[in-house]
């Protein structure tokens with residue numbers, strides 16, 4: 085089985101490649117990356133005018149299975165990923181039951197092998213049932229294939245337990261993915277605390293609610309030597325804390341989401357619950373700080389925090405609505421449109437943030453076009469313009485503030501282990 089991808093702009097930051105080249109795939113493996121490969125035995129894909137990259141990785145996804153299949157399941161979530169240009173996703177453990185033991189982790193992997201169309205790595209919980217009290221058996225979780233641990237959505241409130249979790253995770257060089265939110269500072273806040281929360285009459289969530297816990301976890305990472313990864317960092321203060329910690333040699337990494345990079349709290353004024361997300365959309369100065377964090381290397385990767393919800397949890401009053409955005413199918417197009425095509429972010433940096441960036445955080449053998457590795461490839465059409473239509477989403481979650489937005493620059497083809505799984509936004513079944 086051979087596949088030749090011809091004439092695209094190959095961008096592989098891990099190998100310092102940015103040139104018009106061909107890629108030969110043989111039996112699901114990258115066989116050759118060269119200028120003008122003459123092999124004509126297999127299928128040929130004309131990629132001229134396209135950007136050809138290592139397969140994109142989204143390290144922060146809620147697939148909802150087991151337990152919440154009415155919101156999403158592994159079949160629908162991985163199709164949404166493929167349609168959105170991702171070849172690998174990591175799924176968060178806030179399922180029912182929680183991924184706090186090897187049985188549930190193995191279930192997720194088996195389901196992914198059977199019904200999924202992209203690579204799926206489970207993330208185990210930090211504490212049993214994500215209850216914040218007793219540590220999960222991390223040794224079991226690692227043995228079952230978990231690539232990190234997180235109580236995402238339910239921050240570990242007790243600093244002593246977080247410290248023990250770091251001591252334990254360090255034994256396996258396992259990243260602790262921390263959802264940083266000091267609940268006592270959040271209260272019943274509904275949106276970012278600032279000018280627009282006052283204008284719209286909503287209770288606000290201060291940036292301190294995030295930064296207090298970012299500080300705590302950085303201090304604990306310094307104490308224990310463990311790897312803490314800050315999920316969905318959203319404030320200028322978080323950027324400063326992480327930048328400083330990195331300079332000191334503390335093992336901290338972080339991700340930012342497309343919605344925090346592209347949307348401000350001003351849009352909450354439409355009272356559309358699809359703008360409700362945790363952490364909340366911030367003001368312009370924070371968007372600028374996140375982009376600055378990307379440009380100076382403070383930010384390691386972009387992750388969607390894909391959080392599909394059922395319509396009834398969003399089609400209601402703002403303060404009753406669930407937090408979260410269905411992000412897999414608009415992430416790449418959003419970043420291409422809002423940053424790359426506007427000249428604010430170089431293509432190779434964007435590719436790094438979606439490939440080798442998250443792969444390095446997790447320590448997985450993905451995110452490059454190295455010869456001999458799985459042929460996971462994402463091809464982007466930088467010129468294609470399309471309006472976001474949630475009726476076309478593969479995700480069961482239609483909750484996105486990007487609906488109706490016209491975006492330029494979309495994933496064109498998604499290839500997993502040498503097999504074309506999505507083309508022009510449509511899944512290729514079989």
Ligand SMILES: [Zn+2]
Nearest residue numbers: 236237263315
């Ligand atoms: Zn979270």
